[in-house]
Amino acid sequence: MDNVRLLDRAYNPWALLEAFQQARFADATDFGATAVFTGTMRDFNEGDDVAKMYLEHYPGMTLRYLQTLADTAKQRWSLNDCLIVHRYGDINPGETIVLTAAWSAHRGAAFDACRYLIEDLKHHAPFWKKETLANGDTRWVAENTPG
Amino acid sequence: MINIKYFASLRESLGKQQDQIPCPSPCTVEQAWTQANPDTAPPEHILVAINQEYASLDAALKSGDEVAFFPPVTGG
Numbered sequence: 001m002d003n004v005r006l007l008d009r010a011y012n013p014w015a016l017l018e019a020f021q022q023a024r025f026a027d028a029t030d031f032g033a034t035a036v037f038t039g040t041m042r043d044f045n046e047g048d049d050v051a052k053m054y055l056e057h058y059p060g061m062t063l064r065y066l067q068t069l070a071d072t073a074k075q076r077w078s079l080n081d082c083l084i085v086h087r088y089g090d091i092n093p094g095e096t097i098v099l100t101a102a103w104s105a106h107r108g109a110a111f112d113a114c115r116y117l118i119e120d121l122k123h124h125a126p127f128w129k130k131e132t133l134a135n136g137d138t139r140w141v142a143e144n145t146p147g
Numbered sequence: 148m149i150n151i152k153y154f155a156s157l158r159e160s161l162g163k164q165q166d167q168i169p170c171p172s173p174c175t176v177e178q179a180w181t182q183a184n185p186d187t188a189p190p191e192h193i194l195v196a197i198n199q200e201y202a203s204l205d206a207a208l209k210s211g212d213e214v215a216f217f218p219p220v221t222g223g
Contacts, residue, residue: 039223055222056155060200086222098223109185118223124201126215127222128155140156141221 003081004066005059007010008089013038013099020083025103031080033107043093043124045141049134056124062086065125073102073117077109083143084117086127148209150178154217157190170210177204179214192219 001023017036025031034107043050059121066084073082085099102113122144151166158164166183176197180189195202196215208214 042215045201058152058154058196058199058217058221059217060213061196064199102214122220122222122223125222126154126217128218130155140159140218143219144221144223 003083004063005072005085006063006066007085007087009087010092010095011085011087013085015098016085016099017083017101019062020101021103022055024081025099028080031103031105033111034136035102035107037098037118038096039098039118041093041095041097042090050093051134051136052093052132053099054130054132055088055091056128056130057088060109061126066121067122069125073113074122076116077102077104077113079104079109079113082113084121084123085113086121088127099118148210149174150213151179151183152215154215155171156194156218157216159188170208170212172209174208175201175204176206176208176214178180179208180204180216189216190218193217 001020008112019046041053070084073079078101083101087097091097100114100117102110104110130138132138149170153164154193155162168179168182175215176195189204194217195204197206198213
């Protein structure tokens with residue numbers, strides 16, 4: 001079961017989580033904690049109304065970077081598994097862009113690994129957001145918000 | 148030959164998504180940039196990858212490498 005995925009269309013993060021957990025841990029009773037982060041597209045940014053977004057990425061590098069990130073998290077914390085899902089292409093407000101999740105015996109590792117996955121992804125995974133504002137103007141997002 | 152790729156706002160400002168240049172040995176990433184873009188200095192916060200892994204402007208290139216230049220990332 002791939003624990004890193006790139007998707008070019010809208011998805012329901014909760015259905016995907018349930019399907020992953022069912023496939024990956026069908027009868028497992030050895031994890032006590034699941035931590036999840038989802039990032040959803042807003043309809044505003046820096047004081048402007050945003051109509052839609054295009055997410056560019058570096059096809060040859062993105063999946064490879066995210067797989068290394070997931071593997072690093074599993075080495076750094078005692079995890080049963082972790083999951084990274086990210087959209088690319090055209091995205092509308094209200095749609096889920098990113099999902100990170102971590103499963104572990106206790107909550108500390110799950111929370112810490114889930115936070116690590118999203119923070120590292122935001123700083124290093126080769127994605128770039130281009131916004132189309134409500135007035136039709138387009139602009140590249142220069143940098144992510146600090147937290 | 149060195150294959151160069153440009154992404155996002157950098158691709159748009161340069162008006163091209165790729166270049167192919169000969170690889171004089173030795174050749175650093177910064178030298179490859181200058182050869183491909185003689186009239187444009189690399190932007191201050193530019194990021195570099197060689198063969199899909201992060202690298203620095205002073206890293207060495209060899210023939211057949213793919214070097215990518217891109218602005219700070221904004222995923223998530």
